[in-house]
Amino acid sequence: MIDLHCHTLHSDGTDTPEALALLGDEARLTALCLTDHDTLGGIPAFLAMQPRVKTRLLAGTELSCRFLGRSLHVLGLLVDPADARFQARLEELRGRREDRNRRMILRLAELGCPITHEEVQAQAGTPLLSRVHFAKALAARGFVRRAPEAFERLIGDDCPGFVPREELSPAEAARWIREAGGVPVVAHPGRFAGGGFRWDEAMRDLQAEGLEGLEGYYGEYRAAEQKYFVALGQRLSMVVTGGSDYHGTHKPGLRLGSGRGGLKVPDDLLEKLETQQRLGTYR
Ligand code: AMP
Ligand code: MN
Ligand code: MN
Ligand code: MN
Numbered sequence: 001m002i003d004l005h006c007h008t009l010h011s012d013g014t015d016t017p018e019a020l021a022l023l024g025d026e027a028r029l030t031a032l033c034l035t036d037h038d039t040l041g042g043i044p045a046f047l048a049m050q051p052r053v054k055t056r057l058l059a060g061t062e063l064s065c066r067f068l069g070r071s072l073h074v075l076g077l078l079v080d081p082a083d084a085r086f087q088a089r090l091e092e093l094r095g096r097r098e099d100r101n102r103r104m105i106l107r108l109a110e111l112g113c114p115i116t117h118e119e120v121q122a123q124a125g126t127p128l129l130s131r132v133h134f135a136k137a138l139a140a141r142g143f144v145r146r147a148p149e150a151f152e153r154l155i156g157d158d159c160p161g162f163v164p165r166e167e168l169s170p171a172e173a174a175r176w177i178r179e180a181g182g183v184p185v186v187a188h189p190g191r192f193a194g195g196g197f198r199w200d201e202a203m204r205d206l207q208a209e210g211l212e213g214l215e216g217y218y219g220e221y222r223a224a225e226q227k228y229f230v231a232l233g234q235r236l237s238m239v240v241t242g243g244s245d246y247h248g249t250h251k252p253g254l255r256l257g258s259g260r261g262g263l264k265v266p267d268d269l270l271e272k273l274e275t276q277q278r279l280g281t282y283r
Helices: 017-026 043-047 084-110 117-121 131-140 147-155 170-179 199-208 223-235 268-279
Strands: 031-034 056-067 070-077 183-186 213-218 239-243
Touching (some): 017 043, 170 183, 183 239
Parallel strands (some): 031 056
């Protein structure tokens, strides 16, 4: 089994890259791709673990895009971590994230929940601050009882304390990832829109914009969703990938490799992904 989607404390997970590599080995994964949001910051330490583990360690990232007025996540799998232009582009995204964070702190103060940048930073292991760190800081100050309540009342996508950041277009994200030698993949499409949504049409549009794969196997899919998205990928000749979206203790009960228990991402998906990476067209 493999896992092509997971996070460390370089974004909104709680494990170090070293611990994640060891966890992949313990889970007897054939391959593990680290995909922190907007950064390759954990990749050097992660790849440096290769001599100590049997699991193949791979580089990736996860970017946020604007699609149909909502946030769509795109994985950049197998990107070249040494690509200077891609690094600069990610740095720009992190700058936009910091702008958003500063404005969110001002907004939260207006809503009667004054927290400081330092208090949010204290909840994070690296300088990349995500809403999960805001949630923990709000709980630490007693503005909410527990972190999930912060997402329900204050900083969830439709809540008054949420400030959107300027996001990429799917075409831009796909181009950046391709130019860094990686394969652009629509992350967890089932989380963007579920039953009733006309995915055939939307996914064809995304494919036309340069998205080459979709995440058919996912840590939080129900069996029917997995079946639907694997079939959709095959129908559209897109490369199908899969991963747990492991975040350490920020997603309780979700395990690397096996997700909520039943996740099994087949090894041969990686061979197809690598063929896609080389040839650019899927067959
Ligand atoms: P950010 O990239 O800073 O906007 O934060 C997004 C992250 O917050 C996601 O990757 C999730 O880890 C987390 N998140 C977003 N919405 C929720 C929610 N409703 N409940 C729990 N965590 C969430
Ligand atoms: Mn996340
Ligand atoms: Mn995501
Ligand atoms: Mn993720």
